[in-house]
Amino acid sequence: MKNLNSNWVTEVFKDTALSFKIKEKLYSKKSKFQHIEIYETEKHGNLMSLDGCYMVTEKEEFVYHEMLVHIPLFSHPNPQNILVIGGGDGGTVREILKHQCVKSIDFVEIDEDVYKLSKIYFKNLTRGLANDKRVNFLFGDGIKFVKEKKNFYDVILVDSTDPSDISGGLFSTDFFKDVYKALKKDGIMVMQSESPFYDGEIISNVQQRLKKIFNKTYLYLAFIPIYPSGCWSFSCGSKKYSINKIRNKKSVIKGLKYYTHNLHKSILSLPQFVMDLMK
Amino acid sequence: MKNLNSNWVTEVFKDTALSFKIKEKLYSKKSKFQHIEIYETEKHGNLMSLDGCYMVTEKEEFVYHEMLVHIPLFSHPNPQNILVIGGGDGGTVREILKHQCVKSIDFVEIDEDVYKLSKIYFKNLTRGLANDKRVNFLFGDGIKFVKEKKNFYDVILVDSTDPSDISGGLFSTDFFKDVYKALKKDGIMVMQSESPFYDGEIISNVQQRLKKIFNKTYLYLAFIPIYPSGCWSFSCGSKKYSINKIRNKKSVIKGLKYYTHNLHKSILSLPQFVMDLMK
Numbered sequence: 001m002k003n004l005n006s007n008w009v010t011e012v013f014k015d016t017a018l019s020f021k022i023k024e025k026l027y028s029k030k031s032k033f034q035h036i037e038i039y040e041t042e043k044h045g046n047l048m049s050l051d052g053c054y055m056v057t058e059k060e061e062f063v064y065h066e067m068l069v070h071i072p073l074f075s076h077p078n079p080q081n082i083l084v085i086g087g088g089d090g091g092t093v094r095e096i097l098k099h100q101c102v103k104s105i106d107f108v109e110i111d112e113d114v115y116k117l118s119k120i121y122f123k124n125l126t127r128g129l130a131n132d133k134r135v136n137f138l139f140g141d142g143i144k145f146v147k148e149k150k151n152f153y154d155v156i157l158v159d160s161t162d163p164s165d166i167s168g169g170l171f172s173t174d175f176f177k178d179v180y181k182a183l184k185k186d187g188i189m190v191m192q193s194e195s196p197f198y199d200g201e202i203i204s205n206v207q208q209r210l211k212k213i214f215n216k217t218y219l220y221l222a223f224i225p226i227y228p229s230g231c232w233s234f235s236c237g238s239k240k241y242s243i244n245k246i247r248n249k250k251s252v253i254k255g256l257k258y259y260t261h262n263l264h265k266s267i268l269s270l271p272q273f274v275m276d277l278m279k
Numbered sequence: 280m281k282n283l284n285s286n287w288v289t290e291v292f293k294d295t296a297l298s299f300k301i302k303e304k305l306y307s308k309k310s311k312f313q314h315i316e317i318y319e320t321e322k323h324g325n326l327m328s329l330d331g332c333y334m335v336t337e338k339e340e341f342v343y344h345e346m347l348v349h350i351p352l353f354s355h356p357n358p359q360n361i362l363v364i365g366g367g368d369g370g371t372v373r374e375i376l377k378h379q380c381v382k383s384i385d386f387v388e389i390d391e392d393v394y395k396l397s398k399i400y401f402k403n404l405t406r407g408l409a410n411d412k413r414v415n416f417l418f419g420d421g422i423k424f425v426k427e428k429k430n431f432y433d434v435i436l437v438d439s440t441d442p443s444d445i446s447g448g449l450f451s452t453d454f455f456k457d458v459y460k461a462l463k464k465d466g467i468m469v470m471q472s473e474s475p476f477y478d479g480e481i482i483s484n485v486q487q488r489l490k491k492i493f494n495k496t497y498l499y500l501a502f503i504p505i506y507p508s509g510c511w512s513f514s515c516g517s518k519k520y521s522i523n524k525i526r527n528k529k530s531v532i533k534g535l536k537y538y539t540h541n542l543h544k545s546i547l548s549l550p551q552f553v554m555d556l557m558k
Contacts, residue, residue: 004296010283015321016504017283019296042294060476063550197339197504223502223510223550225476230509231502258550266545271342271502271537 009039009047011054013228014198018054020044020226026121031113033166038121046121047226048089050114050161054226056089058124064192065125066259067222068234069095072155072188073102074264075238077247079154080104083182085142085170087159088114090126096157097132099251105135106153108146110166112139143169149182156183158191163202171202173209176237180213186240189214196221196274197229203277210237218243219278220267222258233274244268288318288326290333292507293477297333299323299505305400310392312445317400325400326505327368329393329440333505335368337403343471344404345538346501347513348374351434351467352381353543354517356526358433359383362461364421364449366438367393369405375436376411378530384414385432387425389445391418422448428461435462437470442481450481452488455516459492465519468493475500475553476508482556489516497522498557499546501537512553523547 004010010019020041027038037049045058056064069092073079080103084092088109096105109115115137119126129135138145146156156179160167169175170191179189194202203219210217214237224232236243244267283289289298299320306317316328324337335343348371352358359382363371367388375384386408388394394416398405408414417424425435435458439446448454449470458468473481482498489496493516503511515522523546 004283004289004291008296010296010298012283015300015323017287017289017296017298019289019298021294044294062552197502221502223476223500223508225508225510229502229504231504257552260548260551260554262548263550266548269539269541269545269548271542272539273341273536275539 011049011052016198016228018226018228020047027117031111033111036113036117038117048117048122051164053162055161056091056122056125057226058122060225061091061125062257063222063224064232065091065095066256068092068157068159068190068192070253070256070259071220071234071243071264071267072157072190072236073099074246074248074251074261075241075243076154076188078250079248081153082106083146083153083156084108085146085156085158085160086110086167087157089118089122090115090129092157092159093129093135094125094127097128097134098253099248101248101250102134106138107135108138108140108142110139110141143175146175146178146182151184153183154187156187156189158189160192162194171206173212176209176213180237183239188236188238188241188243190234190236193219193233193235195227195229195231196233196277197231200277203233203235206235207278210235213237215239216242218268219270219274221270221274290328290331295477295507297505297507299326306396310390312390315392315396317396327396327401330443332441334440335370335401335404336505337401339504340370340404341536342501342503343511344370344374345535347371347436347438347469347471349532349535349538350499350513350522350543350546351436351469351515352378353525353527353530353540354520354522355433355467357529358527360432361385362425362432362435363387364425364435364437364439365446366436368397368401369394369408371436371438372408372414373404373406376407376413377532378527380527380529381413385417386414387417387419387421389418389420394418422454425454425457425461430460430463432462433466435466435468437468439471441473450485452491455488455492459516462518467515467517467520467522469513469515472498472512472514474506474508474510475512475556476510479556482512482514485514486557489514492516494518495521497547498549498553500549500553
């Protein structure tokens with residue numbers, strides 16, 4: 001055991017721990033909902049953790065945000081009305097705005113402090129959001145919000161923390177039913193759904209619940225170095241479209257660092273042990 | 280910073296650190312070449328580190344070994360003579376032996392202690408190797424060994440540690456030239472080539488060196504939770520065959536946990552930032 005001194009931040013996840021060398025702690029305070037900490041790291045830019053779990057680093061955030069957003073938004077032929085639940089750091093909305101066809105984004109984050117702090121410490125994630133008239137800032141409970149909507153959204157994205165007191169409901173059958181109702185008849189939903197290496201049971205449960213509600217369900221993966229195991233899954237429920245075909249020809253996005261159309265087309269080619277989680 | 284006590288083992292890699300909870304230290308000694316440590320972990324089976332770098336855990340080793348071996352061995356129409364440089368834990372040879380067409384494996388590990396210890400602490404990796412007449416145990420320097428061979432191997436696999444005093448030569452142009460000569464006219468070589476997130480420069484260098492020598496060069500990735508960033512790359516030089524087509528129809532392998540033919544066919548669909556490293 002090498003002992004790490006106070007110049008490191010550590011996230012313990014079950015029997016594993018991941019640490020980053022830091023320059024300084026920038027912020028640490030309990031919001032109404034969770035403990036928010038922000039660090040300046042040595043080489044990964046600023047890092048935010050919520051209740052001790054890493055959410056985002058400036059250097060690696062492109063992977064999560066590009067893969068949560070562009071897979072469904074390129075799979076849908078004409079995504080116009082989007083709902084984002086969670087994602088208070090702004091990165092998900094930033095990526096959605098790159099699609100020219102998008103007309104409106106309802107951005108429902110439960111913890112307004114996360115967004116306010118991101119405006120200060122994660123400027124690359126929040127830049128341009130406040131001035132874009134397509135974004136409706138609706139701070140509040142996404143579970144309640146989606147109950148009131150019917151046949152309205154083309155795409156719903158659930159950008160949550162790990163299942164916990166405040167986010168556990170976002171992994172439930174009742175919530176998925178409400179999401180289904182809130183989507184148009186050809187709508188798509190995607191949510192983050194944990195690591196297949198360390199949380200296979202969560203993935204299996206989410207997949208089984210989605211299968212009871214949606215015509216088509218999918219799982220895909222991305223390399224996310226700051227999350228436990230570095231392998232992260234996204235679960236998808238779709239009413240009509242398969243998730244591995246490019247149908248949205250209206251958007252041309254330059255400068256992406258992870259997503260490519262080629263990668264998109266092969267997104268369903270998964271390791272065997274991950275496919276086994278979907279049975 | 281959460282302080283981890285002595286029940287954890289930690290690998291520091293640049294400005295990151297990855298820790299596993301352990302039950303006990305099973306072995307710790309300097310061999311002629313490196314410091315070998317073996318731990319029983321809480322949930323990942325036994326773990327071996329060399330000079331402080333994790334090499335293998337019983338629970339996750341299937342990813343690295345299946346992906347190093349089965350991509351080239353299914354891409355080659357009839358792989359019969361194989362050379363393995365490194366891979367003293369035995370997992371690579373174990374996977375090669377699953378291909379019925381393989382007639383001979385020259386297994387050249389520089390540190391015999393690694394193999395001897397794996398026979399004790401990693402029985403699933405070494406089981407059956409000693410009794411299989413196709414395996415030639417040739418403990419010694421792989422760089423010297425390959426110099427003496429010409430036009431002999433169908434596939435050469437380089438299963439090394441990170442570039443260091445003893446393994447740095449395995450990333451050099453001179454070595455790649457010797458590997459090229461040792462391969463038959465339609466041979467394929469694959470080597471582990473570090474993380475695109477944390478060691479992009481190594482990947483770029485390896486790719487550029489291979490490009491000068493081989494007709495075709497490739498890069499592919501796998502999710503390996505115990506290596507820095509969890510995202511690991513394999514670099515490939517091929518004289519004739521592309522690496523993303525199944526040509527070896529003689530082998531039918533059941534029970535693999537990572538590799539699938541579908542995954543194989545899409546192995547060249549890479550994230551944009553990884554493609555950029557290959558330019």
